[in-house]
Amino acid sequence: MTHSIYSLALDIKKWVLKAQKMSFIIYMVIDDIEKSIQVDSSILKPDEMVEAFLNKLRKTIMQEVQAETDEEEFEIEFHDENFFRQRLFNYFRKISNELRGGKKGKNHRKIHTTHLDVYDESTDLSSLPKQIQFFIVLQWCKKYYNREEYKKAIDPLRRLLKLNPQYGLGYKWLARSLKKIRKYDEAMRYYEKYAEVDGSIDSWLDLAKSFRKGKIFDKSEEIYHQILENEPKNKEARIGLAQIKYALKHPDYVNILDELYEEDPNWLKDWLVDEFNFRIYVPEKTLISPKQAANLLGFDEAFKLTQRAFKNELPSHFNPAKARLSFYREELENWAEAMNRYQCFEKPIQLHPEAVDVNTSKTDKEKSVKKATPEKGAQRKSDEPVSTRVENILRQIRARKAQRAAEQTEPGSETSSQDRKGSHRSENSRGSKTSEKDEQTYSENGKRQSRRKTSKKKVEKSNV
Secondary structure, eight states, X not given: OEEEEEEEEEEEEEEETTTTXXXXXXXXXXXXXXXXEEEEEEOOOHHHHHHHHHHHHHHHHHHHHXXXXXXXXXXXXXXXXXXXXXXXXXHHHHHHHHHHHSOOSTTTOOOOOOEEESSOTTSOOTTSOHHHXXXXXXXXXXXXXXXXXXXXXXXXXXXXXXXXXXXXHHHHHHHHHHHHTTOHHHHHHHHHHHHHHHOOHHHHHHHHHHHHHTTOHHHHHHHHHHHHHHOTTOHHHHHHHHHHHHHTTOTTHHHHHHHHHHHOHHHHHHHHHHHOOOOOOSSOSOEEOXXXXXXXXXXXXXXXXXXXXXXXXXXXXXXXXXXXXXXXHHHHHHHHHHHHHTTOSSSOOOOOGGGOOOOSOHHHHHHHHHHHOOSTTTSOOTTSOOOOHHHHHHHHHHHHHHHHHHHHSOTTOSSOHHHHHHHHHHHHHHHHHHHHHHHHHHHHHHHHHHHHHHHHHHHHHHHO
């Protein structure tokens, strides 16, 4: 019996330059079943390395097939072996050039070309069986998705789903990739398609989560309740309902957390520490600056707070368009209360409300700003954090400059003081240029006179 082999891709797992050894993971399809096999090889000349690699690959595949089928006599055949050999030769030659071109010394030489697509994205796959085309495109998708290159993953994923519309995981990857590049509406449609095609609890949880993050709370809550009808103890669905209640500022979200804590305290602690992403989505909340948030939580520097915020270790909101990190007082206070309530950390979190100078609600704060700054353009936007000391100083400097400019310009006068200053500057500049020219002429005349005197003395000496 003959087993056909389609080689798809190759990854370098590790290399040891001292021992001149390399380990590869090769992805292939053996009789319509996707496999991955590790092959070790010596670092040799490219043509020698191709032969050594293929020999070890054949032996490893034969051992795998024999272990699975108990066949004693069989053959293996690489599809389009000459094409595969050429791709391997070019790849090993590139690695060899990179090793020779690197700096000599321990751990200095680097291999940058760690991945090989046997069939790259420019290859015409139409002559290959449809199932093999699917596995080839799937390798492209995995490569980009695992590297978190979501924008590059979108086109291969669309192509993958055309080859197999029933591949549920492809809809999930495509939905997540679209969400990462901020195409939320399209991402939501693919999450729905994922749940429809896959039908698993995980797919419905992903859909409920996407609705919740999109603030479509009624649909999200409906899905969570449907999940709980089939699995009443499902923790993800229950925590999702708690997040919805929290988002709408319903205090009974704590009851759900208490029940989960009684059932499995370690699970809840881990979840709160690793994934606490509760967000309040009603306008009644107080926006504070990073400095105020640091003061509230007792950080000596705002930088330490923002570091933890970017790691999703405490509630925050990041606006990528403005590159601005924002905090809400109620979210931070509730986060600290939850961490202390369920003893997530060894030491309880101490809040310092006296260090925060904003105690009014957002609505009151907007009213006070309107009263204090009635001029057009002077009102601070309600969605911005409280100004820092540097911003206040710059604002005062601009105001003083504007006031001086207004005082210097008198209505009805023919020329303003600024115009007069400009004319003085122009006259001074002309005067300085004239004086510089006169000084230059004077110095040149002086040099000519000194040269004449010197020549005259020389003539007198010669006559004597």
